[in-house]
Amino acid sequence: MNDKSNQMKKRYYCCMILLGLGIAMMGCKGREGIKINLNQAKTDIYFSDFVDSVSYLTLYTNDSCIISDIRYIYQDGPYTILNDASGNGVCIFYENKFVRNIANYGRGPQEFIRIRSFCLDKKRKHICIYDDLSSKLLRYKYDGSFVDEYFSIDLMRDFACIDGKFICILDAYLKELRSGVWTTDSNGQYVK
Secondary structure (H helix, E strand, C coil): CCHHHHHHHHHHHHHHHHHHHHHHHHCCCCCCCCCCCCCCCCCCCCHHHCCCCCCCCCCECCCCCCCCCEEEEEEECCEEEEEECCCCEEEEEECCEEEEEECCECCCCCCECCCCEEEEECCCCEEEEEECCCCEEEEEECCCCEEEEEECCCCCCEEEEECCEEEEEECCCCCCCCCEEEEECCCCCECC
16 A cells, blocks of 8 residues: 555544544533644544543353453443444443343344444433444343334444434445434434
């Protein structure tokens, strides 16, 4: 690859990191945000620039839930909810103890083929799972019970739920697809 291509890749990854941080910070009410000067060139970004402490979380599982490939992990109060890509689906922990998992793999109602991404709707206490292979977004309660599902006409790479609305991201710029960053309502209908 040439230098221009490598530079564009570096810029792309930096933008995605900054976008992710920006989305995460929108949920931090009452905290002072990080000021980012995009005109200032930085070759390295250190966690110590924006993290003041690190803590470890011990999760207690059992023989029916052996976690080996965590893709996403979220916390909401006493709940820790993670995606184990090795086949356990979404694992729900309450006060660090395994409660159950959502592993409804299949092609039918209330089922998903692959978890491309998931997020929490902390306002409604829902787990939102996006399956890109069947173009579905499914919602479950924190206890693992099914709420609803709908088909999405948009392809997403990732998404987050803030105040009941979804922020969607697709980093492929193709004329046929909605791309970039956009918001939807709680039923996946495009807003802006």
